Amino acid sequence: MAGATRTNLVKGDTSEANAVAAVAVAVAALLFALSLAALFELVTISDPVGGVPVVTLLGLILAALGGAVITFGVGSFLSYVETQPSPSAGLVATTALSGVWFTVGGLVASQTLGLGGLTWLPVALLAGGGAFALTALPREDIGSTLPAGALTLLTGLVFITGTIGPAWVWELGFQQQASFTAEFVIPTATLFAALLSGWAAAKAYGGFGARGRHMGAYVLIYLNASSIVGVLFVLVAFTAMKGIPGLLNGARVGLGVGPAVGPVALPVSVPFVMNGAGLFAEVKGVLPAIVGTIWLVVGAVLFAVPLGVGAAIFLTEYAERGRLTQVVEVATNGLWSTPSIVFGLFGFAFLVPRFGGNKSLISGMLTLGFMLLPLVLITSREAIIAVPDEYRDASAALGVSRWQTIRSVVIPAALPGVVTGIILGVGRIAGETAPILLTMTGGTFISGGQTVDVIGGFRFTTSPPFVANPELLEATTALPFQLFALIKAGVGLGDNVASPEQFQWATALMLLVVVLSFYAIGIGARYYFRRRLNHE
């Protein structure tokens, strides 16, 4: 290695320089968090913090960060810091950085300097080309830090000098009016600059070269993964926070306060869950919607699970691989990706006329069943394929017929996977709105007395089809549709419930609870079965 002799000389600096780079990464992370907070107005950009306006503060931190990144790069180039840079920064970095500088150059020329016509193009090309030359031509330590650091520095200076201040607005001049405001641009620019110099600083921390790139990429990938989990957490927590007051409105705990189930009265009373939305209900609730959702799911499962599991058995155990199985596979995957609203249209055109011509519970059940079918088929098939062939061979060696092998060996072994797949599939269809919109939906505010009672609804008649169930043939409501209708009702909602917003959020939370509990059970079951499998 060419740098081998230098290594010992600069060894003392290495840890300090590394510490500086690590601090730069940390500052970038801080800026990232701060700009997110500003974007969602948790921090206002015009308010002063310790006498300095937030914009100026952001600008100062950005400038310092950019300066640190540049210094590190130059330091490495002049061999003050021990690094192992590659000859060039690489294609991806070059493309990204020149693209960014092209955009910045163009925007500055056309907006800040006010050059009209196409005169922004040369400036943009100049900036992009400069960045390209600066990234691609010199050694990696200059190439990856200088353009990134300079951009961060520039952003910082723009904020400090007040070129973009809190009152800054860029009217886009579209026919339909839209403009960029400082409230959006400042946090977004900060976010972006922080990401860029965070990446450059992480690269520097790794000492450039292969290890540096590894560090830079890992910082971005870890950030991405944690943001996804963060978004999920924020979504669920936010809905819970907003929904709980409405959900627990008038809730009581105590002996015998709840509605009677058989001879015993429940010890809890949650009116939102246990009441309908009748005229005289003290606290309006969503019981009919919950019951409607449950019946939808039951119907869909009764239809789709036997079909899906049976088809999966035939595909894996009986069918020889050929044209037919290929067609089935293509059809299944096609069904899986068919948009839910198309299932709705299909239900409207196919099922509704065949069940009395009105929207009905059974049409909704079957439509959701059609949606559930590919999910069940795909997961059952995977579970059945995963059963080791030794099991089948061992059973066949006993002289047992094929069906007996399937029934007593393959299906029991595949059952955990099948059940997990079904639960997860049910979780998905339970929250679907679009298919039931066209096939099942009735009124929004249904009183508790109109809650569907499928079992009690069966009647025998003398004319074909001899069995009738008016409950199945009537439209009812379900949680996802209820939420949709509540959103669409908007202002008019005030006549029906005391606090529309609370009612909406509580419904959303209830839906989330129902759907996510299916997921929780499914994921839990998978862990349980997997652990049991590992212990065997």
Add this chain to the structure above:
Amino acid sequence: MTRTSNETGAGTGPLAQRRRRFRDFVDETDPGALATVGVMAVSLLSALAGFLAVSPLTIIPFAVFLVSAGYGWLRHQGLTARVLTFSMMVSTVLILLLITVFIFVESIPVIRYESATVFGVSIPGLRLFTQTQWDAVSPPIRYSMVPMIHGTVMVTAIATAVAAPLGVAAALFLSEIAPPTVREVVKPGVEILAGIPSIVYGFIGFTILSPWAADQFQTVGQGSYLFVGIVVGLMALPTVVSVAEDALSSVPESMKSGSLAMGTTDWQTMTSITLPAAFSGVSAAVLLGVGRAIGETMAATVMLRGVPQLTKPLYNAFYGQATLTSLIANNYGEADGLQMDALFVAGVILFITVLLISIGAQYIEWRMHRKLGGDV
């Protein structure tokens, strides 16, 4: 293998061979079982025919089917099970066929209505795509799909820009980088993200994101393709992650170890071995994500304005009018006659696009499996 050599060796063509196999099957099987299976097949087919013909008598063949299946289950369980599972498998193909037929049939009147003449030849449905005006109320009544296609393209493009890079990065994280304990947290997290109902996303978008966006960008009224695109991208993300993760982990471990043994870093192995080897699988993942984004309904319906017209200028993503999906969900209530049929045209466009994407993704995945030498 043996089967193919048989087929070529016999030289009588597949049809003749199938006939012979069928005759063998009839000869070998007990006549009682054969009769039961025959009754089952005939009654099931007639029940299907009755159902298609909206006959109240459908129940009779269906009852016959149930009884014969029950009898067969008791007496000839093996054969009955085989026939039952076979008919179940056929039903999946049948459902796809029925969907295709029914939504096509419903959309025919409006395709006829919107025919346009080019060089003296009348092309049905052409005007749906050549003019941009949708007016279902005041004459001249015009149904155009152009604004909705524009909306769907805008939303899908933005959603893909969100979901593809983030999804592939998350898949890399899950399959290659994350330590087991972290994976156990992140993976269910991604699954739950897929589980949050789209209407809840839409509700949060409608009550929080839309007013915020209208305020930030000083637009007139609420609803922008940009934010619908971001929300839909978030919803398509889990699809991309899980399919791409499957593709990445199907790259043989020996390839990765071989690279690492050369002294490369993990990241070098990922960029020069794992990603190129799994490239087709990862692109199939992105394609499937695009399919999900195209079909996403509720978030778009709730967050968009629901007025079928183009944004001005076309690339103005700060205004959101309508997508193909939101058109259907917004107008199904008051629509009847020709307008309802126009909604079916939107459904047909969605269905065909997504089906083609699905088939394309499957083809790509199939090729990748063949290339990597795994079992298909």
